[in-house]
Amino acid sequence: MEARPALDNGALGREAWSVLGANRTGSCTVPAPGLYPHQWNWDAAFVVTGLARWDTRRAGTELLSLMEGRWSTGMVPHIVFHPSQPSRHSHAETYFPGPSFWRSRDRPEAPNRVSTSGLTQPPSQALALWWVWRHATDRDEAAALVRLVYPMLVAQHDHLAATRDLGGGGLAAIVHPWESGMDDSPVWDAPLDALPPLRPAYHGREQRGEAQTGHHDRYVWLAARYRDSGYDPAYLRDHPFAVEDPMFNGIWLASCEALAELAPVAGADPAPHREAAERIRAALLDRLWLDGLFHARDLRAGRLSPVCAVGSFGPLLDPGLPSDLVATLVGVLESPRFMGAAGYPVPSCEIRSPQFDRSRYWRGPSWVITNWLLLRAADAHGRTELARLLAAGTLRLVRQAGFRECFDPFDGSGRGSRDFSASAALTLDLLADSVAV
Numbered sequence: 001m002e003a004r005p006a007l008d009n010g011a012l013g014r015e016a017w018s019v020l021g022a023n024r025t026g027s028c029t030v031p032a033p034g035l036y037p038h039q040w041n042w043d044a045a046f047v048v049t050g051l052a053r054w055d056t057r058r059a060g061t062e063l064l065s066l067m068e069g070r071w072s073t074g075m076v077p078h079i080v081f082h083p084s085q086p087s088r089h090s091h092a093e094t095y096f097p098g099p100s101f102w103r104s105r106d107r108p109e110a111p112n113r114v115s116t117s118g119l120t121q122p123p124s125q126a127l128a129l130w131w132v133w134r135h136a137t138d139r140d141e142a143a144a145l146v147r148l149v150y151p152m153l154v155a156q157h158d159h160l161a162a163t164r165d166l167g168g169g170g171l172a173a174i175v176h177p178w179e180s181g182m183d184d185s186p187v188w189d190a191p192l193d194a195l196p197p198l199r200p201a202y203h204g205r206e207q208r209g210e211a212q213t214g215h216h217d218r219y220v221w222l223a224a225r226y227r228d229s230g231y232d233p234a235y236l237r238d239h240p241f242a243v244e245d246p247m248f249n250g251i252w253l254a255s256c257e258a259l260a261e262l263a264p265v266a267g268a269d270p271a272p273h274r275e276a277a278e279r280i281r282a283a284l285l286d287r288l289w290l291d292g293l294f295h296a297r298d299l300r301a302g303r304l305s306p307v308c309a310v311g312s313f314g315p316l317l318d319p320g321l322p323s324d325l326v327a328t329l330v331g332v333l334e335s336p337r338f339m340g341a342a343g344y345p346v347p348s349c350e351i352r353s354p355q356f357d358r359s360r361y362w363r364g365p366s367w368v369i370t371n372w373l374l375l376r377a378a379d380a381h382g383r384t385e386l387a388r389l390l391a392a393g394t395l396r397l398v399r400q401a402g403f404r405e406c407f408d409p410f411d412g413s414g415r416g417s418r419d420f421s422a423s424a425a426l427t428l429d430l431l432a433d434s435v436a437v
Helices: 009-022 041-051 056-067 125-135 139-163 186-193 209-213 216-228 233-237 246-262 271-287 310-317 323-334 368-380 384-401 421-432
Strands: 079-081
Touching: 009 041, 009 384, 009 421, 041 056, 041 125, 041 368, 041 421, 056 125, 056 139, 125 139, 125 246, 139 233, 139 246, 139 271, 246 271, 246 310, 310 323, 310 368, 323 384, 368 384, 368 421, 384 421
Parallel strands: none
Antiparallel strands: none
């Protein structure tokens, strides 16, 4: 295990700011140096969230930089390739799949100024904007940001409702594991294994943890099929990968609630967002709840995934989730299946699962990202002791191992990339609460 000197809150905060400064390129913050040289949708939302209490202007710049990549359809892509990024963070085509793979410039609905991917990620931006509005010291600047970005986020949500309800039950389906934010989760194993045998498509540039599973060829094949359809929403009705993910939809629901809070600031009616949240809530309970847990639904196989992963707790982000379901979910989260048998919160896969692996992306390691989401979910339901445990455990991780991408849930050692922006940014948010640890 890596040894680091103990850091007080002030020193930890300075280190976090240093990481965010080093990873800033032009108007955006890349997730980490080297492996992640562009702007990722989900990561950007967490950077905005972490900056919200400290620097309203930079938080707004980060969010607007991501929104430069939005398509006229309302889709916010999962990668934005900003041409102004300095060469020290690598040229766009050293990352695969880069702009020449996605071919967004061939699509009239894509932006002209930047290249993007053709996929999306969880619609976390409304939550991030609400966090800025809630905590900003400069209220006028925050209000101006809300008025500017609010219609973009409404379009994003409308796009999901119009194109991604592939199961017809009111939930959004992801059409690629990259859209989940939890790329290598074992939840995707069964739908990926059901795809036809494929030739490897690495081009000598394997990315992240999915290459460890033998699924990377399927990842590339799925993305290429969608691209070759011209990113046609009608094609998705027959796309071979379509999964209703509880974390994606839990974030969507919470973001609907956030838009309802932001609507009056933008001079809009909050009622449609409340109604959308109610529809998603009903669909989550109807389609994904079974035996005391939320499960991903594989639309192509017509069944729920038996794998219990951290995404199963995503609907806890819903402040309107019935209290009996909250109690059941918290019981599982605190049990030896997850937090009860680990030294640090929260394993990304159920510990007793045969797919659990403490060292492989999203198959066991703990992430600051999901810890933070579950902490805020606990707050929303008045679970103050659970929130305290999540905050304290997360700060212990970064104090011991630094701002790593993820961590071993048993010994707390760092895994994946170093100097990970989302981990640093969310640490700043935790420090703003002055949590006693």
